[in-house]
Amino acid sequence: MSDSASDHALRRSRTISSFERRSVAIDAYDVPGRWPVLGHIVPMLRRPLEFLPGLARYGEDVVRLRFGTLPVYVLTHPGAVREMLVPGDRAYKRGRIFEKLEPALGKGIATVSGAEHHRQRKMLQPVFTRERIANYAAIMGAAARETVAGWCDGDQIAVDTVMNDLALTALTRSLFRFTASPETAEAIKDGMHQLTRGLLLRTILPTAWESVPTPGNIRFRRAMARMHRAIDDVILDYRKADQDRGDVLSALLAARDDDGQQLSDSEVHAQVMTLALTGIEAPGAALGWVMHEIGSNPDVARQVRAELDAVLGGRLPTYDDLERLTYLDRVIDEVLRMHTPLVFMRRTLIDVRIGNTTIPADSELVYSPYLLHHDARWFHDPYRFDPDRWLPENRRRIPKGAFIPFAAGAYQCIGKLFATVELKMVTAAICANWRLEPVAGAEVREIATALVRPNHLPMTVHRRNQAGASS
Numbered sequence: 001m002s003d004s005a006s007d008h009a010l011r012r013s014r015t016i017s018s019f020e021r022r023s024v025a026i027d028a029y030d031v032p033g034r035w036p037v038l039g040h041i042v043p044m045l046r047r048p049l050e051f052l053p054g055l056a057r058y059g060e061d062v063v064r065l066r067f068g069t070l071p072v073y074v075l076t077h078p079g080a081v082r083e084m085l086v087p088g089d090r091a092y093k094r095g096r097i098f099e100k101l102e103p104a105l106g107k108g109i110a111t112v113s114g115a116e117h118h119r120q121r122k123m124l125q126p127v128f129t130r131e132r133i134a135n136y137a138a139i140m141g142a143a144a145r146e147t148v149a150g151w152c153d154g155d156q157i158a159v160d161t162v163m164n165d166l167a168l169t170a171l172t173r174s175l176f177r178f179t180a181s182p183e184t185a186e187a188i189k190d191g192m193h194q195l196t197r198g199l200l201l202r203t204i205l206p207t208a209w210e211s212v213p214t215p216g217n218i219r220f221r222r223a224m225a226r227m228h229r230a231i232d233d234v235i236l237d238y239r240k241a242d243q244d245r246g247d248v249l250s251a252l253l254a255a256r257d258d259d260g261q262q263l264s265d266s267e268v269h270a271q272v273m274t275l276a277l278t279g280i281e282a283p284g285a286a287l288g289w290v291m292h293e294i295g296s297n298p299d300v301a302r303q304v305r306a307e308l309d310a311v312l313g314g315r316l317p318t319y320d321d322l323e324r325l326t327y328l329d330r331v332i333d334e335v336l337r338m339h340t341p342l343v344f345m346r347r348t349l350i351d352v353r354i355g356n357t358t359i360p361a362d363s364e365l366v367y368s369p370y371l372l373h374h375d376a377r378w379f380h381d382p383y384r385f386d387p388d389r390w391l392p393e394n395r396r397r398i399p400k401g402a403f404i405p406f407a408a409g410a411y412q413c414i415g416k417l418f419a420t421v422e423l424k425m426v427t428a429a430i431c432a433n434w435r436l437e438p439v440a441g442a443e444v445r446e447i448a449t450a451l452v453r454p455n456h457l458p459m460t461v462h463r464r465n466q467a468g469a470s471s
């Protein structure tokens, strides 16, 4: 850090925890270390998981980076993030990262803004009600049971892949009521994987780079084409069958707008793509991290198993059991704190003021759950896995907006309840009868995509004896 930057950090460190509006508005603080032409592209791409959380050390609520020459404002204080997210869609629309998704996803709920977003959200809301999700829980539990049915004591498995597959099965069977053929499942998984993997790069680099025929760009285009064909086939099957299966795709095909018009195939396609992206990658990665953290922290594992044994007594969980698994809740919240999405963006529609900082219209803003969740001001020793942070007496001390794995406001995760039930149900169904141990010497690291996923997760599975005697 330069001298002026460290002076600055020192000056601000006295007031860093406060988020208050003063009478004088200021311009955003420019993060030092900018390269000519490239701006902050190099540290953003080389070590995003250190660079982004490191921005909190300047003690500013809003700091300015450059992606090349493009100014990007990063909100580093929970108060600032809430000020942007909670009023929702009046002063902001989706930002650059969502524009990069649109060519692949189309105009589905996760890429549109304002009134169109409101319309689509209303249309999808009925499939995410608590009653529906209670029914999906049984499907999720059954998917977990099928997965472990193929395991033998002592097998070594790639838990990241297995959990991603499980998330795909849970989504397609609950929201879409179909079991994907192996080819369709593969096309969707590969497409979604390429999409999230390349997203950060495409957001940070200038748009022209996307037309360069690099091996990565070619792979990306092929994967997208294959996935689009697979989803078109699914839609065609549904249209041909012309029957209400009581799922989200039947509802989309039956939907009419105010003029009585059906949704076009491309509108239905966009919604299916969006749900497949949001509903597989994030919960798949989170499930992998849950298994990893339970497997790597013996004391946590002991408490998880003790609770499962006490509540379930060796049987498999039902939806009604979930509320009694309170320790597991804390484990899952801690996973969602530590291994959480890295970057989301908004664009200002008008000049705004966040805290003391003025930001002009048409500016790109970043908020990062990962940054907020690793800030030692709100989470002591933030890189330590500690479910007890979420004991009621400790939870109370965490400021509003510091823990936002599912965001807040108009664009917050519509699948929040679906995801939390899925994480609990699958973990309980697996850990009730199986113990997953990390493979010695296999170093597990976080890889930054738009999400934060493990580089790999090899684990050995051991069957527990039913009395719960094995810890």
Ligand code: HEM
Pocket (backbone or CB within 6 Å): 109, 110, 111, 121, 171, 274, 275, 278, 279, 280, 282, 283, 286, 340, 341, 344, 345, 404, 405, 406, 407, 408, 410, 411, 412, 413, 414, 415, 416, 418, 419
């Ligand atoms: C651990 C799992 C998950 C995490 C951490 C997560 C996180 C998020 C976050 C942070 C957003 C807001 C992005 C923004 O501010 O722009 C979001 C949006 C969204 N999520 Fe999730 N999500 C998860 C699982 C799911 C699941 C399982 C589904 C569907 C079944 C889903 C569907 C969506 C949709 C459709 C949106 C866009 C909502 C809108 O714009 O109205 N998510 N998610």
